[in-house]
Amino acid sequence: MSKQRIVVVGNGMVGHKFIDNLVTSEHASRYQVITFSEEPRLAYDRVQLSKYFAGSTAEDLALTTESYYQDKGVNYVLSDKVVDLDFDNKEVVTASGRREAYDQLVLATGSFPFVPPIAGNDQPHCLVYRTIEDLEAITASAQQSKVGVVVGGGLLGLEAANALKQAGLETHVVEFAPRLMAVQLDEGGGKLLRSNIEALGVRVHTQKATTAIVAGEQYRYRMNFSDGSHLETDMILFSAGIRPQDELARKCGIDLGERGGVVVDNHCQTSVKNVYAIGECALWDGRIYGLVAPGYEMAKVALSHITGGDQQFTGADMSTKLKLLGVDVASVGDAHGNTPGCKSYTYSNDVDEVYKRIIVSADNTRLLGAVLVGDADGYGILQQLCVNKMDLPDDPNALILPSIDASGAMMGLDSLPDTAQICSCMDVSKGAICCAVQNGSQTMAEIKAETLASTSCGGCTALVKQVLDAELTNLGVEVKNDICEHFAYSRQQLSDIVRVTKVRSFEVLLDSHGKGHGCEICKPTVGSILASFWNDYILEDAHIGLQDSNDIFLGNLQKDGTYSVVPRVAAGEITPDKLIVLGEVAKQFHLYTKVTGGQRIDLFGAQLNDLPHIWRILVDAGFETGHAYGKSVRTVKSCVGSTWCRYGVDDSVGLAIEIEDRYKGLRSPHKLKFAVSGCTRECAEAQSKDVGIIATEKGWNLYVCGNGGMRPRHADLFATGLDKKTLIKYVDRFLMFYVRTADRLQRTSVWLENLEGGLEYLRKVVIEDSLSIGVELEAEMAHNISNYQCEWKTTIENPERLKRFSHFINTDTRDSNLAYVVERNQIRPANEQERIAVVEVIEPLMA
Amino acid sequence: MTKQWQTVCKVEDVTPGTGVCALIAGKQVAIFRTLKEKKLFALDNFDPFGKANVLSRGIQGSIGDDLVVASPLYKQHFVLSTGKCLEEDVTIPVYHVREVDGVVEVAA
Structure with a gap:
């Protein structure tokens, strides 16, 4: 029997889901699939689109790959739109003229962004937000813009606003309705969301109907509103809702709803035999479902019907939970309380900026809906209560009041x-x-x-x-979370053992809790734990074999075996005299010089023999080690702040220096980077740091657990409007809690992602002191601070230690393998080819 | 030709669990002293992967029953007694090393 041919028009999230369900099902062998997309790539995750602006690539967002389709025998045609259907011959026709026969046809054409009919809406910097191509256009436009406006304050509009904000634009949201997210939120929730978002620097304008977009005076465009007011901007993003992409169905005479959408029955069948519609283009019971979950459900139902099953689509739960511009928002069921006779419970907390409201049935036995803003942790349980029509607890207050652990005690998962x-x-x-x-x-x-x-x-x-x-x-x-073959413990467990047993050496710990001889994984880990608890000078003989070369020689090992030298330049503030010293040292020892991302100066190519001489000069000039070689606090980057900057709100340099001095030398599971910005323009990029601090009119805002690097992560807003004392208390607790509980080489971002309860839990521990360890954490930090020593100062004052700083133990000769060439007026290591022509080893000019 | 034993340093100059590098007859030799048994080993100092003279600065330990040193550059393990690399099919030279009256001697 020959295979049936299924043609899927559209390869978005839902079209792909249908195909993936089919090819992984028991029916796969009976069908041949071909899919068409007008976009140049296969399905990608539109739900996560805003991540594109946080560094995700098109590949990161992809839901499938061409090789997967090839393996599964799925035929696909990209960048070719289906423009006609020939029902008589059962064929589809594409824009390029291609004709393909079908036995079953599935329309998964999705939706398109609705652009309100406003005069001037078709100008070059008026864009929409739906495809990766749209994002590319937005990025290009943002590079030539200072101000951006999003038209539409719904879910997608706020996502789009986040994108503009991440692109560094002054961001505005213009909404026709009286509040944000009018579909999902009630008045109280919308109000709080607005104040949260405005606190982040996004300007919100509600009840504004745009009448025209004309040339601007200060910026590129001027938007005129019906109330006579106006707003100037360089670019405009329309995100005022979606419309079903039903153009093809309309052209071919398939039944549509009055306001568009391909009418389908409970099997997702359209009015034409053997033609199905699924996802955002389908109209079921007069409704378009603009969420991915109902679309996936439709994909299952259509496949079931085609393969002879009997699943039906009977509507879908439209509950949602998401993070918009860093604010947790959730909406469950009948969020507006439209059910006759329903009652509600409301909890509103302006201090912590939390709003929760639940809607219950007239007899107070069932949950009908909920709105959560600022704290959406209860979403999972509330959504389950609602969807499964479960009995409410005796006291429904418990579902929203903060003192009670809504997820655990009150309603077990059992x-x-x-x-x-x-x-x-x-x-x-x-x-x-x-x-x-x-x-x-x-x-x-x-x-x-x-x-x-x-x-x-x-x-x-x-x-x-x-x-x-x-x-x-x-x-x-x-x-099991063993760190290596020598210890059957995680880093945290080892850390607890060290703390409880007061062990002060690796050998003792290995004897009592490990086996074998250790390795390059457990030794530095234990070394770091010992250093963070006891803060002994790390070059003590008992610790020396535990350290990486970087820690032993207090420099960063480079590819040729030399080291780099990075003195601490707290907050990037440096006097001309000190700058001159750095230059003189670099000249004397022939070091390659580069400014680092952390606002310091890195001197490369120092040989072991020279390190003590270099540091003698640096220490005498008042420099300290920068710990660039260690898993420890690196830099506190800062912008120039209110002392010089016209826009500065507070003294970011002063705070950055204070913080860098406070935490310098702190050993941790991984490197720690900080930054302080003097205003929300955020020139210090604090939101990409483990600890980021931003000055606002109301005080300091604290961000935690961000990082750049291989897997960048935006920091989470942890607390707002803090005075300096509270800020330092929170940072003390946060850092020690991380040092104590994180695994080896786990940065704060990954640590947080693995922390049960996540950010909320972390807030409870640090801010509310829910574990009653606040005082202990602060005391540990104080102990660390009081034990601080500049490792280089200690080293150069001790002749015994200095013995190590020689390439050979039996001669003062230098490593003859080192070879350099000059590039852009500085040295760099010679490569393999350059080595063939012998290059001279450069001897330092010893004064 | 028998290689000559050459005096390198006092044995306490090599802290247990660490290594040092010596220049012996023009060769760079990494000398290690183990943490537990305080045994001496000598390998070539040249890391064939990183192409730099750094092995004496690696961290010692054990993988299974083998005493090893991990290169500080890219962390390949070399068996102290044989010079065999555990990750790749490479063996680096090993040299004779002994302690005589508190002094480390190497023949290379």
Whole structure:
């Protein structure tokens, strides 16, 4: 029997889902699939589109690859739009004239952004936000713009505003309705969201209807509003909702709704036989579903009908949880309380900026809906209560009041049925997760790979983790996290052992808790733990063999075996005299000189023999070690701040110096980078640091757990409007809590992502002192600070230590293998070819 | 030709668990002293992967039953007694080393 041909028009998230479901099903062999996309690439994750501006690439966003389709025998045609359907011959026709026959046709054409009919809306810097090509256009436009406006204050509009803000533009949101996210939020929630977003520097204008876009005076365009006011901007993003992409269906006479959308029945069949419609182009029961989860459900239903099954689409839960501009927002069920006779409970807290409201049935037994802003941790439980029509607890207050642990004590996960859908995007039930755990999955990564739960919007991550942990506990599984073959402990456990047993050497610890001789993994780990608890000088004989070469020689080992020298330049502030000393040292010792990203000066190519001489000069000139070689606090970057800058709100340099001096030398599981910006223009890039501080009119805003590097992560806003004393208290606690609990080489970002309870939990520990360890953490930090010593000063004052700083132990000769060439007037290591022509080793000019 | 034993340094100049580098007959020799048994080993100092004279600055330890040093550049492990690399099919030269009256001697 020959295979049936299925043609899928559109390769967006839902079209791809249909195909993936088919090719991984038992029916795969009976069908041949071909899909068309007008876009130049296969399906990608539109839900995560804003990540593109945080550094994700098109590849990161991709949901599939061409090689996957090839492996699965899926034919695909990119950049060729289907423009006609020939129902008589059962063929589709593309823009390039290609004709392909079908037995079953699936329309997954999605939607397009609605651009309000405003005069002047078609100018070059008036853009929309839906495809990767749109994002590329936005990026290009943003580079030539200072101010950007998003038209539309809904979910997508706020995502788009985030994109503009990340691009560094002064950002405005213009909304027609009286509040933000009018569909999902009630008045109280919308108000709080607005104040949160405005605190981040985004200007919100509600009840504004744009009448025309004309040439601006100060900026590129002027938007005129119906109330006579206006706003000038360089670029405009329209994000005023979506419209179903039903052009093809309309042209070919398939039944549409009055306001568009391809009408489908419970099987996702259209009015034409053998033609289905799924996702945002489909109109079911008079509704378009603009979320991905219902689209995925439709994909399943259509496939079921084609392959002879009987699944039906009967509507979908439109609950959502997301983070908009750093603010947690969630909406469940009947968020507006439209159900007749319903009642509500409201909790509103202006101090912590939290708003929660739940809507319950007239008889107070069922949850009908909820709105959460500022703290959406309860979302998982509330959504489950609502969807599964479960009994409300005796006191529904408990669901929103902060003093009660809504997820744990009040309603255990055990009470959820196995059929409860935990991940709505990927349709994963509690039972499926438990089953995966029973089959051996023990980590979030494994659960994600096995069940796909939490791999789309991520809103269910906390709940999935809870189910995972609960099931692991049920099975009596203990999770192994050994650091290496010598110790059957995690870094945190080793750290606890050191603290409790007061062990002060690796040998003793290895005898009591380990085996073998150690290695380059456990030795530096234990060395770092010992240093962070006891802060002994790290070149003590007992510790020396534990250290990486960098720590032993207090420099960064370079590829040719030489070291780089980085003195501390707190906050990047340096006197001309000190700058001259650095220049003189570099000249005398023939060092390559480069300014670092952390506002310091790096001197490369120092040989072991020269390091003490170099540092003698530097220490005499008042420099200290910069710890650039260690897993420790590196720099506190700063902008020039209010002392010089016209826009500065507070003295960022002063605070940065104070902080750098406070935490210098602190040993940690990985390097730590800080920054302080003097205003929300954020020139110090504090939001990409482990600890970022930004001055506002109301005080300091504290961001935590960001980083640049291989996997950049935006820092999370941790606390706002702090005075300096509180700020330092929080940073003390945060740092010590991280030093104590993180794994080896785990940066704060990954640590936070693995921290159960996430940012909220961290806030509880640090701000509310929920574990009652605040005083202890501060005391530990104080101990560290009082024990600080400049390792280089200690080293050069001790002749015994200096013995190590020689390439050979039995002669003063230097390493003859080193060879340099001159490039751009400075030295660099010679490469293989250049080595063939002998290059002279440069001897320093010893004074 | 028998190689000559050459005096390098006092044994306490090599802190247990660390290494030093000596220049012996024009060769760079990395000398290691182990942490537990205080045993001496001598290998070539040249890291064939990083192409730099750095092995004496690596961290010592054990992988299974083998005593090893990890290159400080790219962390390949070399067995102290044989010079065999555990990750790649490479073996680096090893040299004779001994302690005589508190003095380290190498024949290279």
